[in-house]
Amino acid sequence: MNLPLAGKVALVTGAGRGIGREIALRLARDGARLVVHYSGSEAGANETVATIVAGGGAAIAHRADIARRAEVETLFQRIDEWLGRLDIVVNSAGVSAGGSLAQLDDEQLDWMLGVNFRGPLYVAAEAAKRLGEGGRIVNLASSLGEFPMPGSGIYSATKVAIKSFTESWAKELGRKGVTVNTVIPGATSPGMMDSAPEGYRSFFEKASPFGRIGKAQEIAAVVAFLASSEASWVSGTHVLANGAANT
Numbered sequence: 001m002n003l004p005l006a007g008k009v010a011l012v013t014g015a016g017r018g019i020g021r022e023i024a025l026r027l028a029r030d031g032a033r034l035v036v037h038y039s040g041s042e043a044g045a046n047e048t049v050a051t052i053v054a055g056g057g058a059a060i061a062h063r064a065d066i067a068r069r070a071e072v073e074t075l076f077q078r079i080d081e082w083l084g085r086l087d088i089v090v091n092s093a094g095v096s097a098g099g100s101l102a103q104l105d106d107e108q109l110d111w112m113l114g115v116n117f118r119g120p121l122y123v124a125a126e127a128a129k130r131l132g133e134g135g136r137i138v139n140l141a142s143s144l145g146e147f148p149m150p151g152s153g154i155y156s157a158t159k160v161a162i163k164s165f166t167e168s169w170a171k172e173l174g175r176k177g178v179t180v181n182t183v184i185p186g187a188t189s190p191g192m193m194d195s196a197p198e199g200y201r202s203f204f205e206k207a208s209p210f211g212r213i214g215k216a217q218e219i220a221a222v223v224a225f226l227a228s229s230e231a232s233w234v235s236g237t238h239v240l241a242n243g244a245a246n247t
Contacts (some may be wrong), residue, residue, distance in 0.1 A: 001005070001025065002013070002165050002228065003030060003031030004030050004031065004157060004224075004226065004228045004230070005027055005030040005031040005088070005224075005246070006030075006031035006032075006146070007031070007150035008031065008033070008088055008197070008227075009032065009033050009034070009035070009066050009079070009083050009085050009086050009087050009088070009135060010024075010027045010032075010034055010035070010039060010087065010089070010090065010227065011035040011075075011079060011086060011088070011089050011090065011119045011123075011127075012027065012034065012035070012036060013037040013066060013090065013091055013092055013093035013120075013123060014037065014039070014073065014092045014093030014094060015034075015036040015037055015038060015039065015045060015048055015092070016036070016039075016040075016041025016045035016047075016048060017041045017044040017190065017191070018041070018054065018063075018188075018190045018191040018192065018194075019092055019185060019188055019191045019216045019219050019220070020090070020092035020093060021044060021103065021190070021216075021230040022050050022090055022190070022216035022217050022219065022220040023046050023090055023093035023219070023220045023223050024036050024052070024059070025048065025220070026144070026217070026220035026221065026224050027065065027090075027220075027223075027224060027227060028055065028057040029055065029057075029089065030224055030227075030228070032057075032087075032088060032227075033057070033058040033059065033083065034049075034052055034057065034058070034060075035059070035060060035062060035075075035079055035082070036048045036049050036050075036052075036059055036060065036061040036062070036222070037062055037063075037064060037066070037093065038048075038061060038062075038063055039063065039065055039066070039093065039115075039218050040130065041060075042063065045061040046061055047059045048061070049238070057132075059101055060078075061076050061084060061190075062075050063069060065082040066093055066115060066118075066119030066120075066122060066123060067111075067112075067114030067115050067118050067119050067122075068114075069118075069122045069221040070071075070204060072119075072122040072123055072126055074128060074238035075126075075216065076126040076127075076130070076232065079130075080130075083226060085130070086127065086130045086131060086135075086137070086241075087125070087131070087134065087136065088135070088137075088139045088227045089123060089134055089135075089136070089137045089138070090137075090140070090223055090227070091098040091119070091120040091123055091124065091129040091138070091139045091140060091162075091195040092140045092223075093115060093169050094115060094116050094140065094192075095111060095112055095115045095116060095120060095122075095140075096155050096156060096192050097112060097149035097154075097155065098111070098151040098154075099151055100150075100151060101232060103206045106130050106155065106223045108175040109120055109154055112155055112158055113154075113158065114161065114226075115181055116155070116158035116161075116162075117158045117161055120139060120162060121165065123192075124139075124165065124169060126136060128172075128173060128178075129245060130168075130189075131173070131176065131178045131180070132176060132177065133177035133178075134175065134177055134178075134229065135176070135177065135178035136178065136179055136180075136226065136227045136231075137164045137169060137173070137178065137179070137180040137181075138181055138183060138226050138227060139165060139166050139181070139182045139183070140162070140178070140182070140183050140184075140185065140223075141159040141160075141163055141182050141183070141185075141186065141238070141247075142156070142159040142183045142184060143184055143185065143187070143240065143242045143245065144159060145157075145159030145162070145163065145184065145187040146184065147246075147247045148231070149247075153156035159184075160238065163182055163238055164219055166180050166181060166236060166237075166238065170235045170236030171236065174235055174236075177207055177245045178233060179234060179235035180225070180235055180236065180238065181226045181231070181234060181235060181236070181237050181238070182237070182238040182239065182242055183200060183219060183226065183239050184236075184238055184239065184240045184242070185219045185241050185242065186204070186208070186213070186214055186216060186241065186242025186243060186245045187200075187204035187205075187207075187213040187214060187242070187245070188209075188213060188214040188215065188216055188218075188219055188242075189203070189214075189216065190216045191216065192195075192211055201213065201221075204245065205245075207245040208242070208243035208244060208245040209210070209243070210243045210244070211247050212223040213243075214228040214241065214242065214243055218241065219241055222241050226239070
C-alpha cells in the first residue's frame, strides 16, 4: 500500500465539514496522523475522526476559535502533548459573508478578519516554531480573490491576503526546508457553495467549460500533492483549482 505521508502528523483547520473534512480524510488515507480542528462543527469533527479511525488511521479532534491567539496556542500545546511533532499544516478554516458597500456591517467585518486573516496567521506563527525539514504549510484561498463579485469585497480581500502570506512565509521558512503554497478552490461541494443563495450554483456551473462545480475531493487531491515529498521544490506558488472557470 502506498502511504506517501506515513509517519507524518498533519493539522487541518476547519476539518469538521466541507473541503477541510475531505482534506483531513485524504491526508489520513495517505498515512498521516490527523489533528482535526473545528470551531462550531463538533459533530462533523467527531465524524471525521471516527471515519479516520475506522479506516485504520489515527486522529484527534480539538476545538479552537482560531481568531483568538490564546486558543490557537492551546491547540498547538495539545499537538505537542499528543505526538510531540508536526509536519503538515493546512489552513482551510474560513467563513464567508457579503453585502453592499453602503451597508457595511462591522460584525461581519470583524468575523471575517478574525477567522480568515488573523486565524491563518496565528496558526502559521505557531507552526513556524515547530516545522522542520520537509515541513509543509498549505493555505486555502478562494477564486473570489481572483474574480471578486459585487458584495464580496471583504471576503475577497481576506483571500488575497492569504496569497501574500504564502509568498512571504515561503521565503522566510524555506531556509528551514519548509514549503508554503496556496490552493485556490473555485465553487466546490461539499463546501461554501452548498449554502450559497439560490441561482449561484447554476451560475458557477456555467462558468466552467466542464459544466459543473468542483468536488471537495478534487481540492483535497491538490493539497495532498503539495503536502507530499513529491512537492519538495514547489513553494510560494498559488494553484488555481477551479475547472478553468472564468469567474
